[in-house]
Amino acid sequence: MVEITSKELANAACKALADKRGRDIVTVYVREKTALCDYFVLASGSNPSQIRAMGERVEELISKEYNIDPTRTEGVRDGRWAVIDYGDVIVHIFNDDTRLFYHLERLWGDGENLEKYVDPDQD
Template identity: 40%
Template sequence: MSATDRAVGLVNIAAEAAADKLAQEIIAYDVSDQLVITDAFVLCSAPNDRQVRSIVEEVEDRLRDKGGVKPVRREGERDGRWVLLDYADIVVHIQHEEERGHYGLERLWKDCPRITLPESARGQGRAGADGA
């Protein structure tokens, strides 16, 4: 089984929103074969807490406006170091770059297929499906 078209659409919206706020190393994984609770993870990072919060706001706004969804759960917003936005179909992880390096979610999910992100979400300093 692979991520639903709906989940991939939400991933693309979230990735583009994060990219618009200069998120770094945006990656998406299809975790549907490994987890029953969600289809995809979006990972991205920022160099400071303020930018993490800015990315969170943009992702939430865009997914509400374009995807018609609100998070069913939010975690970590107060500290601004690692914010998790759970939309049931997808989970978006926005991490401070130090947390991202420390926790290494990419290592945990490296065996899952990567989801190809739109070109607009794959700029300089960001990683798309091909790691570029």
């Protein structure tokens, strides 16, 4: 297994989500607020097919690049709210309505711990 920090793992997840045209990708640093994990990675997809593809891409990239498999996944096949748990990083992929309803940015973010992902490969 390749050594990787939780920040690097979160960035890899962001890259994978951007590869499948995920929208509004943010990381939320929550280590000082909960023992659950260090980071949440949040993203939106337009439809169930895209949400599935985004979840599959996250798992594929992190497995291939870092030989790390998630400890648990939920909802990837449903396409409304997918959760991919890597221990220190938990990835949430939502449809727009579900993301708006649960608004995890508001629940866990205080502005200082939110970071919007900017894809370095995009012009």
